[in-house]
Amino acid sequence: MPASAELVDLCQAHLELLHRTFGDISSVIYLTLGVDAESEPILVPIAQVPEFADLNELLNPMIQRGALPASGMTIDTLSAGKLTDTTRSNPDINSAVERLVLPLIHQEIVLGVLVILRSDRPWQASERQYLQTMSVSLAVGCFLDQQNQWLHQRLKSKQTLQGEQSEVFHNLLHQFRNPLTAIGTFGKLMLRRLSQEDPNYRLADGIVRESQRLKELVTDFDAAVDIGDADIGKAINPPLLPESNSTTEHKPLLPALGRSLELxxxxxxxxxxxxxxxxxxxxxxxxxxxxxxxxxxxxxxxxxxxxxxxxxxxxxxxxxxxxxxxxxxxxxxxxxxxxxxxxxxxxxxxxxxxxxxxxxxxxxxxxxxxxxxxxxxxxxxxxxxxxxxxxxxxxxxxxxxxxxxxxxxxxxxxxxxxxxxxxxxxxxxxxxxxxxxxxx
CATH class of the missing domain: 3.30.565.10 (Histidine kinase-like ATPase, C-terminal domain)
Structure with a gap:
């Protein structure tokens, strides 16, 4: 699931904070988007500082097997936020450059990677502890962002289904009126042909009276469904939730008769x-x-x-x-x-x-x-x-x-x-x- 604009802004703000705190460093956050054919994580950069720097050659080669936990995305041996020093694990890298790879892990799932490098001095223990804390914060942010998008899509799907069900209910109510009108009409015709002394007159009068009552109930049903229709749209975008840019799979509209046609x-x-x-x-x-x-x-x-x-x-x-x-x-x-x-x-x-x-x-x-x-x-x-x-x-x-x-x-x-x-x-x-x- 791609990152929302809010998550990108959050990650960018964290990296800018790191730059102000530690001085001349380069950093990038990758988001995990599933796995490839070899069961390796697919990583997509979503934020970097400096934004104009070409970090591809410096950072991408570090995100290789060995720099991340094993495939399958479930972490059994690596604790959340544990640092990987790729300077020592990759002999081809200039040893003067200190690089750290921090997997962003929440509930034993790799959600992304924070990569940081600097060349002026080694990382101190207090700095590493600070970065571990930040990686935990970023991991929780990534998790909440994905959870929010998932819930938003579920809400949209539910709204779509409720809207379709409402349409079918409106259709059925509309179709109910036709035979109901016919019953009332037949009842009125019977009243015209019967004298008030006829024992069937009261039955015909009851048919007319109750058919009119049913018409009133149908009108009430329609009004109640209209209230529900108006309420459906209010829940989809609460003020504190962003609009989702992702597409939601729509099921085919339910049939107008409330069932499939039999031709x-x-x-x-x-x-x-x-x-x-x-x-x-x-x-x-x-x-x-x-x-x-x-x-x-x-x-x-x-x-x-x-x-x-x-x-x-x-x-x-x-x-x-x-x-x-x-x-x-x-x-x-x-x-x-x-x-x-x-x-x-x-x-x-x-x-x-x-x-x-x-x-x-x-x-x-x-x-x-x-x-x-x-x-x-x-x-x-x-x-x-x-x-x-x-x-x-x-x-x-x-x-x-x-x-x-x-x-x-x-x-x-x-x-x-x-x-x-x-x-x-x-x-x-x-x-x-x-x-x-x-x-x-």
Whole structure:
């Protein structure tokens, strides 16, 4: 693990102190960065005094076998800070130069080396004792620096994992709303068809009441997760800890559904039939006009999809259409589109459309664009989830807004629906989902 800027400054300050204390000396601190192919320590200089001096020829040859403890980095025979006099151990060195090599050892691990040389006088016993004390201090500093970096990386990894888990939780809460809304809608429709004297009326009323309670709880869950999200970022860089320049390995993002997708060949009509049934009921309750292709007109080619994921995508798009298009607007789900190796689904509405300025960022997580200033509640997650799921299934999602009908009719727009929309010069929003077909 490389030295932090703070450790380099600390080592440089120690060497400058030595220079002021002992006069004309040269010194360098090497940091141990693992071992080489021959199990010898890899040493990298991180501080030296004088800084401008070329110490390579004088100091590097001293850091050889014999000047350090044996390989393996664990010290059994050398006590922390024990001095090695390389003047006496290397006959090729000018005997007038006094060189000392001090391994920086903490908890029996070699963390680095302090090398000092001077030529004007031998080292005295008191000086050696002083240097031993300093080497212990430097060793502890190196150890704490590595420990700090390791803890910082662990903290960043934990933060990343918590952030991913939070995203999945937000996704699941968002997806929970769709079936919950459907349950509430069915309950309201049952209430309309039952008299208050009917024994089932109380059951239907209970369904509506409890589904509303669940909606409130989901909102509370969302708020609680948002508080946790804000707190995650505060712990990563406490005021007294430096930012780490080292890279942290990021695990792949957790899936939008909270599980891996299971892609199997499916017919679109079979997958979307339950959703169409729910949407027909929802349209009546929410005062929208809903048009859908007959099930037998959906592409008869098998598409490779995860059925639950596709239902979630289409449900999100339909929910947005119902939410943002005014009362009595048209909402439609079409399935007759095909092109080379793809089958298509169209979800559209005759609402106000999406501003051009918002379209480039529309699929970003938590982005709501102009709707963020409106009165309609939302999380900005639905389209991000939709794009993520479609991408995982090997498909594409396209946006058209506004949809120009007027003089020219889009080839996939049914004639009856076109006739309803034709009086409007510029209308709403269309999403086209393209899914890969299965080759037999």
């Amino acid at each position: 199997t060949p499916q017919f679109l009509g079979n997958v979307l039939e339950p959703l169409i049934t729910v949407t027909v009921a929802a349209a009546s309750e929410r005062h929208r006009k809903f048009w859908h292709s007959p099930l037998n007109s959906f592409s008869q080619a098998l598409v490779t999809i995860d059925a639950q994921a596709l239902q979630e995508v289409v449900a999100n798009l339909l929910d947005n259409a119902f939410k943002y298009a005014p009362s009595h607007s048209w909402v439609w789900l079409l399935g007759e589109l095909t092109r080379e190796n793809y089958s298509g689904i169209v979800v559209g509405d005759s609402g106000p459309g999406i501003p051009t300025a918002d379209q480039a960022r529309l699929f970003e997580r938590n982005y709501r664009g102009v709707q963020a200033q409106g009165n309609i509640a939302g999380t900005g997650l639905g389209l991000a989830i939709a794009k993520d799921l479609i991408t995982q299934m090997g498909g594409k999602i396209e946006l058209i807004s506004p949809l120009m009908v007027g003089a020219s009719q889009p080839p996939w727009l049914p004639v009856p629906l076109h006739q309803y929309l034709e009086p409007m010069d510029s209308i709403g929003t269309v999403f086209i989902i393209w899914l890969p077909t299965t080759h037999h």
